[in-house]
Amino acid sequence: MKNRLLSTVLALFFTINFACAQTITNSTGIRDSLSKLSSRIWKQKTDSSRLIANALFFNNFQSILKSVTSVGIPLDSINGITHIASADGKFRIFTWNVPLSNGTNKYFGFIQNNLDSSVVIQLQSNTDEQPGFDSKQFTSQEWYGAIYYKLIEVEINNQKTYTLLGWDGFTANSNRKLIDIVYLDKSGEIVFGMPVFKTDKGIKTRVVLEYAEKSNMLLRYDYQSIMVEKKKRLKKEDAWLIVMDRMVPMDPSMEGIRKYYVPTGDAYDGYIFRNGYWTLVENIEVANKLSLTK
Numbered sequence: 001m002k003n004r005l006l007s008t009v010l011a012l013f014f015t016i017n018f019a020c021a022q023t024i025t026n027s028t029g030i031r032d033s034l035s036k037l038s039s040r041i042w043k044q045k046t047d048s049s050r051l052i053a054n055a056l057f058f059n060n061f062q063s064i065l066k067s068v069t070s071v072g073i074p075l076d077s078i079n080g081i082t083h084i085a086s087a088d089g090k091f092r093i094f095t096w097n098v099p100l101s102n103g104t105n106k107y108f109g110f111i112q113n114n115l116d117s118s119v120v121i122q123l124q125s126n127t128d129e130q131p132g133f134d135s136k137q138f139t140s141q142e143w144y145g146a147i148y149y150k151l152i153e154v155e156i157n158n159q160k161t162y163t164l165l166g167w168d169g170f171t172a173n174s175n176r177k178l179i180d181i182v183y184l185d186k187s188g189e190i191v192f193g194m195p196v197f198k199t200d201k202g203i204k205t206r207v208v209l210e211y212a213e214k215s216n217m218l219l220r221y222d223y224q225s226i227m228v229e230k231k232k233r234l235k236k237e238d239a240w241l242i243v244m245d246r247m248v249p250m251d252p253s254m255e256g257i258r259k260y261y262v263p264t265g266d267a268y269d270g271y272i273f274r275n276g277y278w279t280l281v282e283n284i285e286v287a288n289k290l291s292l293t294k
Contacts, residue, residue, distance in 0.1 A: 027073045034061055035079040038096070042080060047100050054098050058108055061094070065112055065120045084151040086162065090114040093164075093182075095123065095147045103172025107145030111182075111190055121190050134204045137193040144168075144192075146178055150221055152242075156196060156276050159183060163278070165219055165242065170210060174259035177219040179207040179242060179271065179278070197271065198279040207271070207278075210258035211247055217263060218245045225285040226272065236285075241272040243284060 037057040044050040064075075075094070076083045085092035095109035109123035125145025130136070138144065146166035154161055161183040168176040181194040193205040211217050222243045227234045245263035254260040268286045271278040 030064060030073060031075060031077055034064065034075075034081075035077075037061075038081055039079045041096075041098060050098050050100075051106070054106075054108065062110065062120060062122070065110055082147050082149055084148055084164075086151060086153055091162065093148055093151065095166075097145075097147055097169065099169070103169075105145070105169045107143075107147065107168075109143075109148075111140065113184070119188075134206050134208045135195075137191055137205060139192075140190040142192075146176075146180075152221055154273055156181075156194065161194065163242075163273075165221065169213075171213075171259070173213050174210050175213055175215075175217075176211070177209045177217050177244070179219070181206070196277050198277050200280055203277075209244065209247065211261045211263075212250070212259060215262040217247065218243065218268070224270070226270075226281050227283070227285075239272055241270045241281065241284070242278070243268055243270045243286065 034057070037053075037060055040053045041050055041057060044053050061078075064073075076085075078094075081094055081096045083092065083094050091111075091113055093109060093111050095107060097105040097107050099105050105125075107123070107125035111121040111123065113119040113121075121140050123140055123143045123145075126142055129144060133144070146164075146168045148164045148166040150165035152163040152165075154163055161181050164178070164180045164182055166178040166180065168178060170176045179197065180192055181196065182190060182192050183194070185191050195203050195205050197204045197207050199207065209217065209219070220243055221240065223238065223240050224243055225236055225238050226241065228237045245265075246267035246269050247261040248264050249255050249257065250260045250262055268284040269280065269282045270284050272281050273279075
């Protein structure tokens, strides 16, 4: 059975490679070919077959990204693949997950720096998460794994950085939302995390928000009203900020056990970028929860 599956995968690999080579200058053809490959991942019935199908897609996608024509191809509508990019289109990230039978996920992705189309950085999640996750910086080889759905460009100490909003199907009982930063260091290496988040627990390298698996949590970049102190008086100010649900335990006895946390439904906090820091702002006045996001 395994040999038959392997033979089928290898045959498909060469077929798709040939198809991709034939349509390398056709954006629609490339997207369609990749979508057919990615769709196979989530149709498989076992962990091993899903990972084999993912390896096939991963290798083909990497080949496309490394091609000289990939810079001009949007690649923003591949089935199951999340794509975010800088405003100038010179930095983009692709991420996706492979669900496993134990309720966890393996995460994969690529970062492409379009200033040089040959620079394609692999992302494969490292499942051995260490304590102090919200205070550590990681290289691309140490990537923790997440699906990123928003990129916000900010300059910190004359360094161009990208703030990321992401989702992680953390365990069988809980999910996480993350606010992180990615940037290229002086040697051109990718770094995840920067100690610029002023939280209620001190300065952190990233914000990690775990919550109950069957619950939903709002985390997005939005234009909202906040109260700021100016000359010892509170004044309402409209600003772009990262808005999030305030999370509380289902029962007071569950305080501190994050897998039992759910949104209050009527209270919102957030982070606003000021003077090189993302600073926690509490009790945001959410005037329009359906307003346009940025």
